[in-house]
Amino acid sequence: MDREVRASLCNLCVLCVSVVKVTRRNNHHRDAENTEVAQKRILNQPALALMVLLMLFTVASAQKKSSCIECHVKLSDPRLSNPAKLFDNDIHRGRGLSCNDCHGGDPNADTSEAAKDPSKGYLGKPRTLDIPAYCGKCHSDANLMKKFNPSLRVDQENEYYTSVHGRLLKAGEQKVATCISCHTVHGIRAVSDPLSSVYPLNVADTCAKCHGNADYMRAFKIPTDQVTKFKTSVHAKALYNKQDLSAPTCNDCHGNHGAAPPGITSVANVCGQCHARQADLFQTSPHKAAFDQKGLAECITCHSNHDIATPSDQMIGSQQGALCINCHTNGDKGITAAAHMRTRIDELNASINKSSEILSVAERKGMEVSKPKFDLKGATDALTHARVLIHSSSTSEVDKVVAPGLEVAGKGYQAGLDALAELSFRRKGLAVSLVFILFLALLVYLKIRQIETRQRIAK
Amino acid sequence: MKNTLPDSTGRTIEPPAVESRRRFLDYLLGTSAVATLGAIVYPIIRFMSPPKIIESTESSVMAAKLNEIPVNSGKIFKFGSKPGILVRTDSGELKAFSAVCTHLECIVQYQPETKQIWCACHNGHYNLNGKNVAGPPPRPLEEFKVNTRGDEIVVSKA
Amino acid sequence: MQEWLDERLPVSALTEMARKKEVPVHRYSIWYYFGGMTLFLFVVQVVTGILLLLYYRPSAENAFESVQFIITEVKFGWLIRSIHSWSANLMIATLFIHLFSVFFLRAYRRPREMTWVSGVVLLFIAICFGFSGYLLPWNKLAYFATKVGTEIAGVVPIVGHTMLRFLRGGDDVTGATLTRFFGFHVAVLPATATVFIALHVLLVQLHGMSVPPSLKDQNVSKMKFIPNFLLRDLIGWILAIGVLAALAALFPWELGEKADPFAPAPAGIKPEWYFLFMFQTLKYLPAKILGMDGEVLGIMTFNIVALLLFIVPFVDSGPENRKRTLIFNIIGVLVLLYILVMTIIGYVT
Numbered sequence: 001m002d003r004e005v006r007a008s009l010c011n012l013c014v015l016c017v018s019v020v021k022v023t024r025r026n027n028h029h030r031d032a033e034n035t036e037v038a039q040k041r042i043l044n045q046p047a048l049a050l051m052v053l054l055m056l057f058t059v060a061s062a063q064k065k066s067s068c069i070e071c072h073v074k075l076s077d078p079r080l081s082n083p084a085k086l087f088d089n090d091i092h093r094g095r096g097l098s099c100n101d102c103h104g105g106d107p108n109a110d111t112s113e114a115a116k117d118p119s120k121g122y123l124g125k126p127r128t129l130d131i132p133a134y135c136g137k138c139h140s141d142a143n144l145m146k147k148f149n150p151s152l153r154v155d156q157e158n159e160y161y162t163s164v165h166g167r168l169l170k171a172g173e174q175k176v177a178t179c180i181s182c183h184t185v186h187g188i189r190a191v192s193d194p195l196s197s198v199y200p201l202n203v204a205d206t207c208a209k210c211h212g213n214a215d216y217m218r219a220f221k222i223p224t225d226q227v228t229k230f231k232t233s234v235h236a237k238a239l240y241n242k243q244d245l246s247a248p249t250c251n252d253c254h255g256n257h258g259a260a261p262p263g264i265t266s267v268a269n270v271c272g273q274c275h276a277r278q279a280d281l282f283q284t285s286p287h288k289a290a291f292d293q294k295g296l297a298e299c300i301t302c303h304s305n306h307d308i309a310t311p312s313d314q315m316i317g318s319q320q321g322a323l324c325i326n327c328h329t330n331g332d333k334g335i336t337a338a339a340h341m342r343t344r345i346d347e348l349n350a351s352i353n354k355s356s357e358i359l360s361v362a363e364r365k366g367m368e369v370s371k372p373k374f375d376l377k378g379a380t381d382a383l384t385h386a387r388v389l390i391h392s393s394s395t396s397e398v399d400k401v402v403a404p405g406l407e408v409a410g411k412g413y414q415a416g417l418d419a420l421a422e423l424s425f426r427r428k429g430l431a432v433s434l435v436f437i438l439f440l441a442l443l444v445y446l447k448i449r450q451i452e453t454r455q456r457i458a459k
Numbered sequence: 460m461k462n463t464l465p466d467s468t469g470r471t472i473e474p475p476a477v478e479s480r481r482r483f484l485d486y487l488l489g490t491s492a493v494a495t496l497g498a499i500v501y502p503i504i505r506f507m508s509p510p511k512i513i514e515s516t517e518s519s520v521m522a523a524k525l526n527e528i529p530v531n532s533g534k535i536f537k538f539g540s541k542p543g544i545l546v547r548t549d550s551g552e553l554k555a556f557s558a559v560c561t562h563l564e565c566i567v568q569y570q571p572e573t574k575q576i577w578c579a580c581h582n583g584h585y586n587l588n589g590k591n592v593a594g595p596p597p598r599p600l601e602e603f604k605v606n607t608r609g610d611e612i613v614v615s616k617a
Numbered sequence: 618m619q620e621w622l623d624e625r626l627p628v629s630a631l632t633e634m635a636r637k638k639e640v641p642v643h644r645y646s647i648w649y650y651f652g653g654m655t656l657f658l659f660v661v662q663v664v665t666g667i668l669l670l671l672y673y674r675p676s677a678e679n680a681f682e683s684v685q686f687i688i689t690e691v692k693f694g695w696l697i698r699s700i701h702s703w704s705a706n707l708m709i710a711t712l713f714i715h716l717f718s719v720f721f722l723r724a725y726r727r728p729r730e731m732t733w734v735s736g737v738v739l740l741f742i743a744i745c746f747g748f749s750g751y752l753l754p755w756n757k758l759a760y761f762a763t764k765v766g767t768e769i770a771g772v773v774p775i776v777g778h779t780m781l782r783f784l785r786g787g788d789d790v791t792g793a794t795l796t797r798f799f800g801f802h803v804a805v806l807p808a809t810a811t812v813f814i815a816l817h818v819l820l821v822q823l824h825g826m827s828v829p830p831s832l833k834d835q836n837v838s839k840m841k842f843i844p845n846f847l848l849r850d851l852i853g854w855i856l857a858i859g860v861l862a863a864l865a866a867l868f869p870w871e872l873g874e875k876a877d878p879f880a881p882a883p884a885g886i887k888p889e890w891y892f893l894f895m896f897q898t899l900k901y902l903p904a905k906i907l908g909m910d911g912e913v914l915g916i917m918t919f920n921i922v923a924l925l926l927f928i929v930p931f932v933d934s935g936p937e938n939r940k941r942t943l944i945f946n947i948i949g950v951l952v953l954l955y956i957l958v959m960t961i962i963g964y965v966t
Contacts (some may be wrong), residue, residue: 370685502693
């Protein structure tokens with residue numbers, strides 16, 4: 001039997017069994033004891049109609065013949081059989097394309113010679129140098145692509161030749177990435193498919209296949225620790241731990257088809273795609289001209305490029321461990337400004353911690369302080385804002401946000417004090433009222449004694 | 460007590476000392492009973508009298524006065540325990556949204572230049588329907604209902 | 618003044634009855650106080666409950682915030698709310714003590730069977746009060762406790778699903794559940810409770826206080842209800858007020874976080890302590906017992922025991938029988954121990 005038909009009927013069996021299982025389970029919930037009744041009910045399910053339709057459809061679609069796949073699937077050499085096996089999951093197959101649409105040849109022919117006849121357009125396996133053009137045959141043709149997906153770009157091939165990979169390939173270097181290095185071949189999945197090699201969560205590992213391999217990259221004399229470094233970064237944490245797909249991976253900073261490291265004067269623009277505020281502040285700060293003149297890469301001089309860690313307040317200031325002292329000399333205008341900004345930020349941070357702590361103490365003692373705790377967030381916002389504003393290198397900007405932040409933190413502290421004062425008032429109130437209550441109880445007891453004595457005498 | 464005796468009618472006559480002790484006890488009992496009752500009634504009365512903030516409002520709030528928000532501007536206001544943003548568009552229409560960015564919960568702001576709602580943290584953009592149109596935010600902002608009452612702008616949950 | 622009333626209402630008849638009422642004095646007399654204490658705590662609940670009603674809002678959007686408002690903005694709101702929550706627990710505790718003391722002292726025997734039956738009804742009403750009231754702050758703990766609790770009700774065969782939908786006001790725990798529970802808590806249950814309390818107390822007055830069988834033949838001394846017993850009751854009630862005030866000030870009742878139906882359940886949800894022994898039992902039951910669902914069997918067993926509670930005075934009727942007394946005592950002690958041990962285990966695990 002044709003492999004396709006066999007596969008379809010297999011799927012049908014699985015579908016049927018799972019429908020039965022689901023229906024039985026649903027019915028079981030309603031009539032716990034009536035499994036027999038439930039089984040009889042399946043015959044009335046609309047799922048049955050669906051199964052019949054599916055049967056007809058799979059049998060119908062199985063008519064399309066592909067001798068390439070039929071043969072290659074049976075071959076013992078995995079290099080020859082894998083393409084046929086992988087092709088089931090390929091996005092091109094899903095669009096109705098087959099081997100001959102890329103490789104040419106005749107899928108209806110039954111012999112190897114007839115199928116791979118050059119006169120039938122058989123191209124065979126392309127050379128590495130020709131791969132971009134091979135894929136570009138369709139993917140650079142706007143008229144063709146819009147039949148399948150009008151919103152897809154058609155300039156990948158052009159972009160590719162602007163990349164380092166493309167330029168080296170044109171110069172004859174074979175060990176560079178081409179289309180199939182990243183997208184794989186024969187089992188190509190859409191970018192949005194979580195199993196795709198270019199799904200955001202998988203991109204870093206795909207690049208690492210070459211860029212993380214020191215032996216492979218030896219001739220190119222560039223570092224091979226980028227991906228390991230990246231995986232320690234705050235972006236990687238957002239991507240892999242928090243599953244935030246908007247966090248950047250390799251292609252977001254380097255580009256995907258036109259992949260190249262950004263030039264040192266354009267790093268701020270790249271980071272500024274998301275960190276717009278910091279980039280703007282930096283561009284208008286005195287650092288921009290200084291960095292350009294010294295040939296220092298923007299952003300990454302302080303934050304590094306691949307192993308970007310969550311920035312800490314330690315990075316700024318005039319003391320040991322700060323980054324400013326790497327360029328600035330003690331006493332110059334820059335370092336004084338840095339020290340001032342650091343002091344203000346530390347001040348606000350300490351104030352927030354103090355307020356937060358007292359509110360926690362009040363909360364643990366049973367007071368309701370959720371409103372003051374919420375209001376304190378305004379101070380934390382101010383702190384975040386101040387930490388962003390240091391990129392302007394302007395102490396006045398930082399001061400402008402720290403001052404209201406301190407006010408809010410101060411209010412939070414006061415709320416904490418008030419809560420503890422209220423607590424102490426309640427306890428004092430309790431002590432006083434307990435004295436009265438116990439006194440009253442004692443009096444009642446004495447009254448009882450008095451009454452009962454009189455009753456005893458009266459007897 | 461030994462020194463109480465029944466009289467001719469059968470009722471006990473108490474010597475003056477015992478009598479005054481009983482009266483003293485009754486007096487003490489009476490006054491502390493009243494005091495305790497007062498100590499119970501006082502909190503109840505205070506409880507029943509309206510407090511400073513009269514309502515635990517969450518469902519609707521007065522966000523701003525009409526003259527406080529010019530055309531093509533935005534204002535952050537407190538909606539219950541969460542921040543909200545009130546926007547007056549170019550055409551004078553009033554719109555209100557939750558001001559909590561759907562990416563990492565920073566507070567958004569109105570950008571008069573682009574006429575969009577912008578989040579400074581990671582450059583996220585929302586249009587004036589609250590829809591996330593650029594940057595990392597994965598979901599639109601929750602929209603609130605806006606009504607005007609005289610010169611007050613009242614925002615309530617949709 | 619009394620004459621004026623007397624012309625219109627049977628005031629003097631009632632006062633005469635009250636004046637004549639006597640309470641036996643013996644070594645078990647202390648247990649007599651627990652019925653009155655339960656009643657007193659119920660009155661505390663009614664008063665604090667009515668006060669809370671002035672500010673509470675029974676909708677999913679507002680309930681939590683209104684309770685937060687009460688304990689932060691309203692003067693002495695923290696006190697009223699904490700007293701309400703603590704008194705609820707104390708009332709159920711004294712109710713259990715009252716139940717067990719009546720059981721062991723055989724106060725349910727002829728002619729007091731109806732008193733016992735109405736008392737058991739009041740036990741279930743009190744538990745319903747506790748269950749419905751617990752949800753009203755609409756916080757995370759209460760939401761999930763209600764979810765689990767109504768889920769268990771739904772497991773009962775045949776009527777379970779209907780019961781679940783009736784309790785929840787739908788298929789899930791939603792704002793509809795809250796409104797419904799509120800209706801039960803402030804209208805249905807108080808009305809029912811009033812009827813049964815009136816019946817219960819009336820019957821107690823009519824039959825007088827029972828004397829334990831072991832002392833029946835002795836000549837027990839009596840004390841007058843008014844003023845002797847009542848004043849002693851009063852000491853207890855005054856001390857109870859002190860205890861409630863102390864609990865409210867030193868161990869204020871938590872509010873927690875607002876319920877979020879979409880968030881996952883927090884770890885270690887436990888029902889209130891008076892449900893804990895049943896909850897713990899269900900945890901220990903294996904999935905299948907003799908081919909039947911373990912959980913269903915457990916719940917049905919509890920239901921059957923609850924029904925058996927009603928018929929106690931009818932089973933232990935007739936003349937004094939030493940063997941039957943012994944069996945009943947053993948059963949009672951075992952049940953009491955079981956509840957205590959399971960509750961403790963529920964707390965520490």
